Amino acid sequence: MATVPVAETTKNTFIDAGYISGVLECAKGATDAEIRRILDKAERFEGASHTEIAALLMTEKPEHIARIFDIAGKIKRHIYGNRIVLFAPLYVSDYCVNRCAYCSYNCGHDFPRRKLTMDEVREETKLLEQMGHKRIALEAGEHGAECPIEYILECIGAIYGMKFKNGEIRRINVNIAATTTENYRKLNAVGIGTYILFQETYHQPTYEQVHLAGPKRNFDYHLTAFDRAHEAGIGDVGGGVLFGLADPRFEVLALMIHNEHLDERFHSGFHTISVPRLCAASGMSLADFPHLVDDATFERVVAIIRLAVPFTGMILSTRESHEMRGKLLKLGISQISAGSSTEVGGYAKRARNEAANPQFYVNDERDALDIISELMGDGYIPSFCTACYRSGRTGDRFMSLAKSGQIKNVCLPNALMTLTEYAMDYGGEAFRAKAFAAIGQNLPGIANERMRTKAAENIEQIKRGAHDFYV
Numbered sequence: 001m002a003t004v005p006v007a008e009t010t011k012n013t014f015i016d017a018g019y020i021s022g023v024l025e026c027a028k029g030a031t032d033a034e035i036r037r038i039l040d041k042a043e044r045f046e047g048a049s050h051t052e053i054a055a056l057l058m059t060e061k062p063e064h065i066a067r068i069f070d071i072a073g074k075i076k077r078h079i080y081g082n083r084i085v086l087f088a089p090l091y092v093s094d095y096c097v098n099r100c101a102y103c104s105y106n107c108g109h110d111f112p113r114r115k116l117t118m119d120e121v122r123e124e125t126k127l128l129e130q131m132g133h134k135r136i137a138l139e140a141g142e143h144g145a146e147c148p149i150e151y152i153l154e155c156i157g158a159i160y161g162m163k164f165k166n167g168e169i170r171r172i173n174v175n176i177a178a179t180t181t182e183n184y185r186k187l188n189a190v191g192i193g194t195y196i197l198f199q200e201t202y203h204q205p206t207y208e209q210v211h212l213a214g215p216k217r218n219f220d221y222h223l224t225a226f227d228r229a230h231e232a233g234i235g236d237v238g239g240g241v242l243f244g245l246a247d248p249r250f251e252v253l254a255l256m257i258h259n260e261h262l263d264e265r266f267h268s269g270f271h272t273i274s275v276p277r278l279c280a281a282s283g284m285s286l287a288d289f290p291h292l293v294d295d296a297t298f299e300r301v302v303a304i305i306r307l308a309v310p311f312t313g314m315i316l317s318t319r320e321s322h323e324m325r326g327k328l329l330k331l332g333i334s335q336i337s338a339g340s341s342t343e344v345g346g347y348a349k350r351a352r353n354e355a356a357n358p359q360f361y362v363n364d365e366r367d368a369l370d371i372i373s374e375l376m377g378d379g380y381i382p383s384f385c386t387a388c389y390r391s392g393r394t395g396d397r398f399m400s401l402a403k404s405g406q407i408k409n410v411c412l413p414n415a416l417m418t419l420t421e422y423a424m425d426y427g428g429e430a431f432r433a434k435a436f437a438a439i440g441q442n443l444p445g446i447a448n449e450r451m452r453t454k455a456a457e458n459i460e461q462i463k464r465g466a467h468d469f470y471v
């Protein structure tokens with residue numbers, strides 16, 4: 001049978017630096033009335049176009065900024081309730097042919113590189129599962145010879161193939177270099193969750209300045225990766241910017257234009273947006289980066305993204321400190337990593353008490369149980385949910401549910417059921433008592449009566465040892 005030819009988009013048609021700078025310049029003239037209109041719209045959970053976002057990015061008036069924070073908090077509570085989804089990264093290979101100035105894995109750095117054997121992949125998976133994780137982000141550098149797509153597929157097969165007494169890794173999101181439509185098809189065929197790729201910076205001159213060598217230096221090819229992923233049938237893609245490389249206002253606006261492009265072309269914008277901020281790594285100095293983003297600006301960036309795309313998940317990693325994570329959770333973050341190691345084989349090294357040599361230094365080093373306990377203490381429901389992916393709610397199906405505001409009707413029951421599962425499998429007596437009290441308090445918050453009754457029944461079954469309920 002003849003193979004059906006697939007589109008292979010490689011040319012940028014949607015990010016225009018001159019246009020973005022022009023929109024930002026023009027937005028300086030937005031009147032108070034115009035900004036109030038944009039904020040009223042955001043408060044009705046209707047999002048904001050990129051031109052409206054530009055006005056919010058440019059305003060310096062304290063009353064507007066205070067309202068941006070206030071609305072971001074309201075959106076967060078209304079759309080996501082108090083559930084926070086948890087995940088952890090799994091680094092499988094640090095071989096890399098690229099020379100990214102901000103990354104310790106860049107090919108100019110001399111250190112003993114490695115990739116995990118399949119036994120080691122299984123060992124790391126076991127350690128992640130022992131922390132209670134059900135959702136991971138698989139991470140690898142770019143290296144055609146040492147880390148070809150077949151190796152990544154093998155890792156995914158090894159991870160999905162492992163079953164434990166308490167369950168298994170149920171969703172593997174994949175963060176690997178921009179690749180071909182054909183390779184995205186292969187990833188799609190093995191059932192990945194979200195394909196994640198950070199643009200790092202949308203500002204092409206900066207992009208070329210910090211990507212000194214290697215295939216990643218090709219701005220257009222990197223930028224169009226999500227077009228190819230969609231062309232290959234991957235419905236959920238997760239974008240992000242490495243804040244600290246270029247002007248954050250430029251980056252947020254470009255991110256929103258990228259989101260609009262995907263939405264127009266594939267009826268599905270970003271499934272998630274990550275907000276990593278440049279942090280120290282071995283072999284680089286933060287002093288070389290003139291656009292570092294301070295805490296106050298960063299909080300504003302997170303809040304404005306929350307206003308612009310109220311239904312898009314926002315992810316924060318352990319790059320941020322404990323204190324900063326607490327603040328950003330209130331402004332829009334819906335998913336965080338916990339107990340992370342950012343090193344190949346890092347979980348096994350940690351178990352052996354060996355010194356770490358990570359891709360970047362994490363600022364929140366608490367273990368997963370501490371983070372989960374604290375989330376509960378702050379009134380959140382830690383969630384290990386992977387239900388959407390497993391019930392086929394992906395791509396435009398997911399987006400239509402999210403945009404209709406209905407997603408919270410499944411998020412809360414799933415959060416309560418997976419927290420029950422976690423408490424039974426990993427919590428001590430005190431933790432269980434705390435978790436069950438929180439679950440009891442939150443059950444009445446499930447608006448749909450049939451769903452509430454079902455969740456309550458499932459929770460009782462989980463307490464008796466059953467596993468893996470989801471809606």
Ligand code: SF4
Nearest residue numbers: 096098100103106141
């Ligand atoms: Fe390689 Fe990724 Fe690090 Fe760049 S950011 S050097 S592509 S691992």
Ligand code: SF4
Nearest residue numbers: 385386387388410411
């Ligand atoms: Fe995420 Fe869907 Fe689970 Fe909600 S129900 S936490 S959107 S997987």
